[in-house]
Amino acid sequence: MRIFVQGEDIIGIQVTESDQPLTGRHVVLEAVKFGFPAGDDLSVIWVGLEDSEKRLLLEEVVSVGDSDVRVHCHRCREITVTGHYNSKAISKTLPPGTTIGRVKEWLTSRDSFDIAPIDAADLVLVPCDDDADPLVENGHIGSLVHHPNCSLCVSLVPADRHQG
């Protein structure tokens, strides 16, 4: 199976392979190879599957078999995400392995900024106060956050239109 790893201080999406059943401990050790600052006490680390709220235990089996798996490691147990749109802001705590795509779904939903899907398609998420590239929808919010600052600010803005 291929393991796609994202996490704190890990650049982009890293990939590794395993032919053994995967445990939470294995995920952490793989993440360390890609730059995750685990520290000495692995038991305090949040390990989980992409877009899952469940925190995995170190000895818990994450996956068996050949299917690819997507995981996240972070020293923050949860991340407070604040989303801005049209001078309004809302906040929610989410697991570190939550994808940007899932955050966008939440922000555009009826209970949040209530943006129609056709209009949401023209919006992208960018970090607040940062002239950075639009955030990629498969990216995890934890990759943008460094412990102990377990918070993230994003804005919904119009996507670039290359015209003329």
Add this chain to the structure above:
Amino acid sequence: MVMTVDEAVFCEHVQHGNFLDGVSRGKWKIVRQEWPHVWIEVRAAQRDPSSDAYVLRFDCTNYPQSAPTAVLWDLGTNTPLAHDRWPAGTGSVGQIFRTDWNNGSALYFGMDRAALTTHQKWPLEHPNTVWNPGKEITDYLDAIYGPLNSPHYKGTRCSISSSR
């Protein structure tokens, strides 16, 4: 035969986690490579009876210093895809997949070399979303996968015309 530098860099980039993650999710896949040309299939949202994927033939000469340029391709006839089988839709889909620009020989947006050549203000106007040597083929693919899987994508041109 010694691999050229541009091909070597391309081959490295398609081993990066971001590219492989897209392959794993079924978003895209390389179907043929005869340098400097690479044929990549990109999945589109299901819009019966339209195809749910399009093949692009990329010219990656001088990659990544120069942006790649791509044309929609018909693998069956090994020729550019007929315009009536191009993606159709509103917003970003209508903009990127223009058949009325450059005779439909390239995509109309800032990741494509042909469009950048004739729009020299785009790097200044849209610094985060046009090609630069720090980008990878995954960035180009992400920029077209999104629109093809958004509410803006309506199907192929001929399927839309016949349904009216």
